[in-house]
Amino acid sequence: MTKLYGAIEAGGTKFVCAVSDENMNILKRIKIPTTIPEETMAEVFNFFDKNPVVAMGIGSFGPIDVNRSSETYGYITTTPKKGWANYDFLGNMKAHYDIPYAWTTDVNVAAYGELKKGSARGKSSCIYLTVGTGVGGGGVVNGKILEGFGHPEMGHIILRRHPEDTYEGNCPYHHDCLEGLCAGPAVEKRAGGVKAFDIPKDAKDWEIEAYYLAQACVDYTVILSPEKIIFGGGVSKQEQLFPLIRKSFKEQMNGYVKTPDLDDYIVHVELGDDAGITGCLLLAQEKA
Amino acid sequence: MTKLYGAIEAGGTKFVCAVSDENMNILKRIKIPTTIPEETMAEVFNFFDKNPVVAMGIGSFGPIDVNRSSETYGYITTTPKKGWANYDFLGNMKAHYDIPYAWTTDVNVAAYGELKKGSARGKSSCIYLTVGTGVGGGGVVNGKILEGFGHPEMGHIILRRHPEDTYEGNCPYHHDCLEGLCAGPAVEKRAGGVKAFDIPKDAKDWEIEAYYLAQACVDYTVILSPEKIIFGGGVSKQEQLFPLIRKSFKEQMNGYVKTPDLDDYIVHVELGDDAGITGCLLLAQEKA
Ligand SMILES: Nc1ncnc2c1ncn2[C@@H]1O[C@H](COP(=O)(O)OP(=O)(O)O)[C@@H](O)[C@H]1O
Ligand SMILES: Nc1ncnc2c1ncn2[C@@H]1O[C@H](COP(=O)(O)OP(=O)(O)O)[C@@H](O)[C@H]1O
Ligand SMILES: [Zn+2]
Ligand SMILES: [Zn+2]
DSSP states (O other), X not given: OOOOEEEEEEOSXXXXXXXXXXXXXXXXXXXXXXXXXXXXXHHXXXXXXXXXXXXXXXXXXXXXXXXXXXXXXXXXXXXXXXXXXXXXXXXXXXXXXXXXXXXXXXXXXXXXXXXXXXXXXXXXXXXXXXXSSSEEEEEEETTEEOOSSSXXXXXXXXXXXXXXXXXXXXXXXXXXXXXXXXXXXXXHHHTTTOOGGGSOTTSHHHXXXXXXXXXXXXXXXXXXXXXXXXXXXXXXXXXTHHHHHHHHHHHHHTTSSOOSOHHHHEEEXXXXXXXXXXXXXXXXXXXX | OOOOEEEEEEOSSEEEEXXXXXXXXXXXXXXXXXXXXXXXXXXXXXXXXXXXXXXXXXXXXXXXXXOTTSTTTTOBOSXXXXXXXXXXXXXXXHHHOOSOEEEEEHHHHHHHHHHHHSTTTTOSOEEEEEESSSEXXXXXXXXEEOOSXXXXXXXXXXXXXXXXXXXXXXXXXXXXXXXXXXXXHHHHHHTTTOOGGGSOTTSHHHHHHHHHHHHHHHHHHHHHOOSOEEEESGGGGOTTHHHHHHHXXXXXXXXXXXXXXXXXXXXXXXXXXXXXHHHHHHHHHHXX
């Protein structure tokens, strides 16, 4: 009998659970709305009870505790999402299934999926940045998931303001950090409440958005020197952003670091919605 | 007979060469002024001819090419330092001694030295930032030197300006990036030509300097989540900076990421001038 591997992409809106065979063919997959842990996790257990796996990769919304020496390793920590703060995600999984687990953030698993099977195939490093309800970033360095005392929170870098941007930003911690200026809700507030996909493609708003995202790319580049910077999330579906980001990146970097060709360097996620699940399954296989 | 290991810390002002035994005891060490390659390297070869080693670690001033798939791997690349641009450092070493080499930046070896033997002992990640004639940063992630398509250039992140700072910055590429605002020469120009160590300890200048260095620490923290941020270089000899950096870091981070205790997190280099040589010797041992 083939061994099966498990994946959970735990998002703030929905959970995706999947099982694959040893060749990474996804055999089953379900979506579960993220309500309260009792409800959502009951469905998760129900799925994996029916589809037993030998190892599992979990990429979770955060902040989460990834520090193995911490007492709350495996927990979702300070999320405002009702019921999930201080939830012992990994502990509850282990109580149900005594198998090896990989445990990291939703964006780290997406970065890993893209590195192994997506736009960064054959490379040993990349960054994955989602620009959606929030801005979150994950990465791979020397082939390994980027973690230290905790996991990255790349959406909260401090930015130099665009001279024509008067929007104050909406990050509850920093006001005008990257997330506070560039996530979907910020884009929509700057536009006076217009939905992001209704803002004209040639509006100044996208130039401002691209300026900030390019500035973030400059900082990521000089700090991490990744082989690829990959954008996902709802806002990055605005394809007109990519040429604008590359142009602004070039201006802001001003030739200091010789990066890979920008068309290959700053790119849209190749695996789309499968990046995270793919990363989870790969990590599960490595743990097994 | 004991095996000897070699180290070259190649700086823009001076080279330090050293040999150690297997227990990392430094047996010999010389300093060579950095003039032109023909002169400086002749002394390097003279030293290692007399002290043959089985493997060598080199930490060089940059920018350098660390990309193994590049044709100019092992070169110093675009430095303004006369004679050293496009110098095939590693190739010339290999032509003299057919041994294994580790090749990376001066700041990466210092980060590695501090990780293994200095302030970040027992950890698997750290950042080392030198604030001297320039600002340069290196790092270790998951126990390995931080590299991707190239090496970090952390001194060139883009900063939000301090509201009371009118100094325009002196980075030839970006004007007011971190290096352009915070390296020794910038500190001295902001102070109207006063030498950095003559600026009063309670001058506003140090508060401005600390604000920028703290901002850099925030960005490094949210991007890399290192277990330690270690400062070296001439400017960081101003000890009054450390409490100011920690205070400003706390304000700018505003509680978003729960870092290690700041007194342990933002620290002065423990190995001092030996950090780089120590890192080189450790890397040499691993290569042998
Ligand atoms: N096609 C689109 N164009 C621009 N913005 C979009 C688009 N789709 C979604 N968004 C924005 O992205 C946000 C949702 O992000 P998304 O990545 O889809 O989900 P989440 O971040 O919750 O996983 C919304 O705030 C919306 O403004
Ligand atoms: N004790 C000190 N206090 C403040 N600044 C210093 C001190 N010593 C050196 N500097 C500054 O540091 C710079 C030299 O940096 P240093 O790290 O010593 O050398 P380098 O960067 O060339 O290796 C000078 O520009 C000087 O302004
Ligand atoms: Zn923020
Ligand atoms: Zn610069």
